[in-house]
Amino acid sequence: MPLSAANPLFKSHMDKKAIIYYFTGTGNALRMAHLAAAELEQAGFKVLLADIAANGRKVGAISRHPDDLPSGNRGQSSISPEHAEAELIGIVSPVYGFGLPQLMAKFLRKLPPSKSNQKCFVFISSAGNEGICVMQAAFHLKRKGYDLTFARTFKLVSNWIMFETLPDSETRKNIFDENEKLLQGYMKDIIDDPSIKSVKYYHSNPAMAALLGIVYYGFVFFGRHFLGKLFATNNKCNSCQYCHKHCPSKTVKWVEKRPYWGWNCQQCFRCINLCPNGAIETSTVAVIVFFISIFGGPFLFKKLVPDALLDYAGALKPVLENLFAMHLVFGIIGMWLVQILLSNRVTSGILPQWFTTRNKERYREPHFRP
Ligand SMILES: Cc1cc2nc3c(=O)[nH]c(=O)nc-3n(C[C@H](O)[C@H](O)[C@H](O)COP(=O)(O)O)c2cc1C
Ligand code: SF4
Ligand code: SF4
Numbered sequence: 001m002p003l004s005a006a007n008p009l010f011k012s013h014m015d016k017k018a019i020i021y022y023f024t025g026t027g028n029a030l031r032m033a034h035l036a037a038a039e040l041e042q043a044g045f046k047v048l049l050a051d052i053a054a055n056g057r058k059v060g061a062i063s064r065h066p067d068d069l070p071s072g073n074r075g076q077s078s079i080s081p082e083h084a085e086a087e088l089i090g091i092v093s094p095v096y097g098f099g100l101p102q103l104m105a106k107f108l109r110k111l112p113p114s115k116s117n118q119k120c121f122v123f124i125s126s127a128g129n130e131g132i133c134v135m136q137a138a139f140h141l142k143r144k145g146y147d148l149t150f151a152r153t154f155k156l157v158s159n160w161i162m163f164e165t166l167p168d169s170e171t172r173k174n175i176f177d178e179n180e181k182l183l184q185g186y187m188k189d190i191i192d193d194p195s196i197k198s199v200k201y202y203h204s205n206p207a208m209a210a211l212l213g214i215v216y217y218g219f220v221f222f223g224r225h226f227l228g229k230l231f232a233t234n235n236k237c238n239s240c241q242y243c244h245k246h247c248p249s250k251t252v253k254w255v256e257k258r259p260y261w262g263w264n265c266q267q268c269f270r271c272i273n274l275c276p277n278g279a280i281e282t283s284t285v286a287v288i289v290f291f292i293s294i295f296g297g298p299f300l301f302k303k304l305v306p307d308a309l310l311d312y313a314g315a316l317k318p319v320l321e322n323l324f325a326m327h328l329v330f331g332i333i334g335m336w337l338v339q340i341l342l343s344n345r346v347t348s349g350i351l352p353q354w355f356t357t358r359n360k361e362r363y364r365e366p367h368f369r370p
Pocket of ligand 1: 023024025026027028029030093094095096097098099125126127128129130131156157158159160161267268269365
């Protein structure tokens with residue numbers, strides 16, 4: 001129920017500003033951000049909902065219900081001019097690879113320091129394991145002088161269709177309904193009691209957090225770059241450019257009337273899930289070539305190239321002798337070659353393409369339109 005304008009609580013919040021910064025791949029985090037914004041507005045706050053990947057597009061009005069979920073990429077990418085005046089700041093993000101998406105982590109790293117110890121809340125949209133997300137956000141916010149008062153993780157539908165199969169639509173609806181109720185309860189706590197302190201870490205065990213942290217940094221520094229190269233189009237692609245226009249990382253390039261996946265993929269799975277023709281798959285050929293090149297490449301190199309030849313490599317010699325560096329180099333070469341072959345009309349027709357996502361249902365939050 002919206003608070004009436006005469007309600008003392010509404011009056012006490014009436015002139016307050018709140019900003020919710022969010023990142024989303026397929027709309028789950030946006031739905032949470034949007035619901036939080038609607039609750040704050042109902043309590044009298046003036047709310048700005050800002051997409052950290054939107055590159056300066058302007059924010060629109062916040063509607064009362066997620067059924068009216070607005071276009072996803074609205075808001076301002078960089079820090080809002082009203083940032084310093086906001087009494088409350090929300091950070092809403094999905095978890096990818098047990099941590100925050102690289103863009104969100106970067107955004108938090110660059111957040112301007114808070115001069116007035118502004119209060120913050122953090123909501124994470126997950127498929128059940130937030131990893132180190134809340135810890136990461138807490139670390140950056142504290143470092144910049146913010147007061148993180150509330151943090152929760154929502155278990156929503158997984159958009160990682162490469163490995164997961166979606167629950168049916170009824171189950172998905174129930175998942176959202178349950179989480180909506182939870183969120184409304186949390187927002188009530190945040191709004192009613194400004195002194196609240198309730199930060200929930202999914203993994204408070206330091207050993208588990210360290211382990212997930214290692215996996216996360218492997219994902220952010222290496223995994224996401226390579227995994228983005230596994231995307232390929234099937235013969236349903238009609239060159240509509242949707243994937244190119246809506247990639248939040250701007251890594252889907254447009255080359256010879258076809259999408260070409262660059263190296264800066266966030267692994268948000270927006271392109272593959274939202275392609276209007278279901279024309280994007282993760283290529284099994286690419287997965288196989290990746291493993292052969294990353295593990296077989298250095299082995300073959302060692303067998304075939306005589307040590308004496310390395311003396312001619314000059315400054316490159318230490319790289320060629322370092323096994324880890326060679327795995328990386330061969331991984332990059334393999335993925336780059338595969339991408340070229342899969343992006344070209346002639347060679348992509350010749351290469352056998354078994355796809356790990358073939359015939360799998362695609363996912364988006366039902367109201368999400370980027
Ligand atoms: C590459 C990738 C990695 C993911 N890793 C995790 C994870 O570590 N833990 C988890 O609970 N969910 C994970 N997910 C699922 C998403 O966090 C979850 O579906 C989230 O609600 C998506 O939000 P969005 O629609 O706003 O992008 C992953 C999804 C993708 C695509
Ligand atoms: S969105 Fe799909 S159909 Fe459109 S260009 Fe990309 S892959 Fe092709
Ligand atoms: S390439 Fe696809 S998965 Fe990667 S960041 Fe862009 S939209 Fe997301």
